Amino acid sequence: MRNEHQPTGYSAAQILLHWLIALLVLFQVSFGEDIAPAYRAMRRDETAGADDLFNADLHIYTGLAILALACLRLAIRLIRGAPPAPESEGILLRWVAAAVHLVLYAVIFLMPVTGILAWYLGVGPAGEIHELGKAVIIIALALHVAGALWQHFIAKSDALVRMLRPGTRGAGHTGAG
Numbered sequence: 001m002r003n004e005h006q007p008t009g010y011s012a013a014q015i016l017l018h019w020l021i022a023l024l025v026l027f028q029v030s031f032g033e034d035i036a037p038a039y040r041a042m043r044r045d046e047t048a049g050a051d052d053l054f055n056a057d058l059h060i061y062t063g064l065a066i067l068a069l070a071c072l073r074l075a076i077r078l079i080r081g082a083p084p085a086p087e088s089e090g091i092l093l094r095w096v097a098a099a100v101h102l103v104l105y106a107v108i109f110l111m112p113v114t115g116i117l118a119w120y121l122g123v124g125p126a127g128e129i130h131e132l133g134k135a136v137i138i139i140a141l142a143l144h145v146a147g148a149l150w151q152h153f154i155a156k157s158d159a160l161v162r163m164l165r166p167g168t169r170g171a172g173h174t175g176a177g
């Protein structure tokens with residue numbers, strides 16, 4: 001069900017932020033372990049090599065960029081809202097999709113925060129939570145991507161297309177919102 005103020009699609013900014021963050025998160029998950037040697041050296045009060053420090057900087061600044069983009073994304077989400085679940089989607093899948101979205105939103109805030117706590121403030125348990133985050137991301141993303149493909153190819157809803165093409169702001173409006 002869609003209320004009067006709920007948009008019928010995502011805006012261009014929401015779509016751009018979704019894919020930009022997705023790209024950066026995939027990079028972090030693929031190369032996250034590259035920061036481990038510098039982190040280990042730091043924890044042992046040793047000096048890390050130039051290559052290890054470069055890898056650490058790359059991971060940290062990419063992570064901080066994700067945090068900044070996530071703040072912008074959440075602000076737009078709260079102000080503008082998001083389109084309702086596809087009409088054809090049953091209550092159970094709707095619930096799963098909403099839960100997975102919530103986990104993914106949590107990931108783009110909690111991964112940078114636990115990373116900052118571990119790296120800059122030496123909070124060991126934060127580093128452990130950060131490492132566990134990798135499995136959480138992989139599981140959530142597997143469900144998320146499977147859901148997107150299911151919606152597109154099997155349920156034949158517009159869920160994937162509306163994350164590629166900007167939609168309208170609300171009832172009676174046209175153009176990118």
Ligand code: HEM
Pocket residue numbers: 018021022023025026077082083084085086101102104105107108141144145148158159160161162163
């Ligand atoms: C690379 C593969 C990905 C695909 C194919 C994909 C696809 C999609 C699609 C189609 C939607 C729209 C769902 C709808 O209209 O109801 C969506 C929403 C969403 N995606 Fe992704 N996504 C991907 C990666 C990611 C990543 C890496 C994250 C974050 C870590 C993410 C977080 C989200 C969130 C939070 C929403 C809900 C947006 C909202 O309603 O505010 N996605 N995704």
Ligand code: HEM
Pocket residue numbers: 025028029030032033035036039059060061062063064066067107108111112113114115116117118119120127128130131134
């Ligand atoms: C969304 C953003 C981020 C993602 C998705 C991410 C992801 C990852 C992944 C997958 C690992 C490898 C875990 C493993 O060894 O199994 C990792 C390690 C690490 N990351 Fe991040 N990271 C992010 C942001 C940050 C930030 C901003 C910082 C620091 C300011 C940071 C600091 C670290 C540290 C210190 C480790 C090593 C932890 C350890 O070996 O115990 N990360 N990260």
